[in-house]
Amino acid sequence: MILCALYIALTCTITDFLSTPIKSFSDIVFVLLHWSTITIALFSILTLISLINKYLFSAIYTIFCFLSAILAYFRYTINFSFNTMILDIVFQNDIVVSADMITIPLILWVIIISIIGYFISSYRKNYILNFKSATTYVIAIIALCLSIILFYPNGRFTRPICERIPFNIINVTSKYISQRQEIETERPRQCKYANSVNQDSTIVVVVIGEALRPANMSINGYHRKTTPNIETLGVVSLDSVFSDYVYTNRSVPHLMTRATSANPEIAYTERSFIDVYKAAGIPTTTIANQDAEKPYVYFINEADSVIRSNQTKTVYNFDKWLDADILPHYNNILKENHKQQLIVIHTIGSHWWYNSHYSDEHEIFKPTMRSRIVSNCDSMEIVNSYDNTVIYTDFIISEIIKPLQNKNAIMIYLSDHGEALGENNLWLHASESEIMHHTAAMIWMSKKYIELYPNKYEALLLNKTQKHKTDFLYHTAIDAGNIKSDVLDSTLSLLN
Template identity: 30%
Template sequence: MDYRWVIVAMALYFALGLNWKVLGHFYSILGGLVDYDPGFAISAPFVLLLGALILFTPFSFKYLLKPFFALLLITGVLSNYAMVKYGIVFDRSMIENIVETNTTEAFSYLNMQSVLWFVVSGLVPVVILMLMPIRYPATIVRGVVQRVAMMLIPFVLLGGLAGLYFKDYASVGRNHKVLGKELVPSNYITGTIQLVKRRYLYADMPFQAIGQDARTVEMATQDKPTLMFLVIGETARAQSVAANGYGRPTSPFTSQIDGMLAFQDVSSCGTATAVSVPCMFSPMDHAGYDGEVARHSESLMDVLDHAGVDVLWKENDEGCKGVCDRVRHINIEPKDFPEDCVLGTCFDEVMLRGLDAEVVSDKPHDRLIAFHIMGSHGPTYYKRYPDAHRVFAPDCPRSDIENCSAEELINTYDNTIRYTDYVVAQLTERLQSYQDDYNVVLLYVSDHGESLGEAGLYLHGAPYMLAPSEQTKVPMMIWMSDGYADANRIETACLATQAQTGSFSHDNLFSTVLGAMHVSTGLYRAGTDIFARCRGTMMQAALEQSVNVAPN
């Protein structure tokens, strides 16, 4: 076959086969308009085809064509499956999330449907391409002339369409920027290039130490050191938590704990763990967050360590994303806890194993233990809770969740939320057992939410500006002992009011934890400390006694 027909075939396959998702979205947008030019609607597939011909032609040389299109087919089919089945949108953040996904999580997406989709749509065309004899131009000059013509003719035709419908495309594009992130393969190629550029641009950035002025504030009211449990949830959305108004009993355990406060309006910093976790442990806020700056600097855990707080990170998810790299941390390994890790990953009850030994010491002192739990990590939600917590049924014991019924999917996810509630309650009860030696406090917050089929979206990772509230609204809970509240002069009624009426986000975590551990540093911001407006004036003033402090 002549190489030019191969290019045309590839352009047709990508324009009409792997881009029917974006075409469908485009036509649904037109359907919502009062009026539009029929010619504009008809032109869309031709624009994709002509654009593909222009982009593909430079890669049609003899020793480049087959490997290039083989790679493009494989990656294109994978991205098409993710967009069609889960509503995933590919941008730099999503590519970063994919790059940082561990092997166990990646394999959780494997199922019969995804394998068949990949084989039929990707592997078979690749095999055909690799086995197909292809004719190339006899001379270099002829090849160059032919390729110039193959690019020039589509370019002229595109120019004609642009002259006719430029205003229409500009209008739709301005109002629906997500369309550009749905174009295969430009979406994930552009995202990858942006990620590589950012990482290499920052490759020589010096690593920055922060909070080296941090120190703990000693107050006469403190009769004991502080012990804080900081629980970082995974993929829990506020809309599915009974304590946040959900109609199903997904918070039966924490609701029985006196003094447990559920915050009603909390927003995440990102829609993926790779963004949210570094962001919430950074002094940067959501609006000014730069992932590469965070990657090249210390975190909240380091600041606490500088202040002399004994810190420990326990990891049961997909890694701490750099925030615990320089402090003591424990990675939960399934082989070490076979009774808790029967499905290849560990149920979050594993966090309680060995906890007494990690807390008890001859001389108690200020201590913070962070627990990064597996929570509601998808798509294999059914692996996140043991059989004893399979309360909502029928559930969905499969990874291709888009093929579950709505009832099965909701039941499975709700079981994960209910089980997380159980784990948080168990950690709280264990924390209460240390009150003889410590003033104790617990803070739980999820990293981001999850879509469960609403508007055709599944999972998470949508661009933040386009993400639905299911992916950005997260649960947060705080519990403290009476001894902690008294020692820190915190008015619990005031805090309860804040939980019900205030608006908070991951931006509050950094200074709230510093304040909770009574750490004074120039990085502390009273305006984002949840406890600040409910804390006694003497204690609050002591926290702000730092040369560079900016209290608001």
């Protein structure tokens, strides 16, 4: 069984670690520990399967080798990580695209790995289990205990194991099935009416940011010049906005819907502001640059058209994953020249691992971090890398605004939560601290928009210095498009 586990771990799982940034000896130890944990998990699961039936084991093991070989091939050749978007392409969209990826080297590699895998499993099959022997029970109990420890729901090891080859085969497939169920479970429309009262064409762009903390933006007084572009473009930054949650999966559904601190469950039962635009007959598009997660996959798919960039990335990729990939899609949509339009963009922003999320030319602050383990990084290196993501976000927002300048348009940016950079010895997000709740928000209006709706601009300037919760987004987004609807609570709109 050790040989069976090592075979997959050495030929396939290892490809998941080849792009991991290594700075020091402890990074190597860390990677080896991760890889060994997956090998032990594989050993324990395979052992349990082999106890059921030797033919069943042989069949499952060979299939595991076959599928792992496919994933390892793409992981090694194009640094592609298996995720639910890939399955979406294969099952929902364009099967021709998937067929194009089947090449001779891939076929040869998969055949070789599967055949050797089959022989290893057959070798294992020749051993007859002896249920009269105490050793069998000891091994079974050890395998069971290891499986419980390693796969304990939401446990310390579960995610790193389940998102790596071969366990991602099962994990991603089950995630995909539950996401499809989530999308297909129709939520009722909340608004009784939604009428656009626009005289002129209006473009509304809503950008959902990632882990952008207002304290590191020069527009809010940060000592480093991190947001020069948006300052020049006249963006109004709201530097007192707080999110109820400190991680994406909770925060995004909350800010997309009518959910409030008093009624947070609304995020999981109601539709988002995108649906109010649809009810008003306005074309809607979402462009997503983060992998789809069950809590917010419903909203991404609410729009009339859904575009995904960087479809082959997961958090375990460490090469470039840039928001610039959104821009060609965005510019194409603007060319469609609808009378009115809503575009919602979900960015990767300042997501960990920071170095992956800004381009080389935006690496202004140096040295940057070299290890992916926070405790192995120098704190100044982390801050440098983080600030480079802020510079990059400033560039992206300016590229989003530029084509809107001569139109009647408004852009609303809201980050899902903040980020800790060493305050009280905390880093990143998803633990409890004030700095993680404090999140970046900004609004930009074109000249034409301000001329048409001076009251909205004045209201925004009055709201700028007030303290707000991310609850404002749903209502502000509807108000921005001049939609009259029973679901709009104008008291929560920043434009009122």
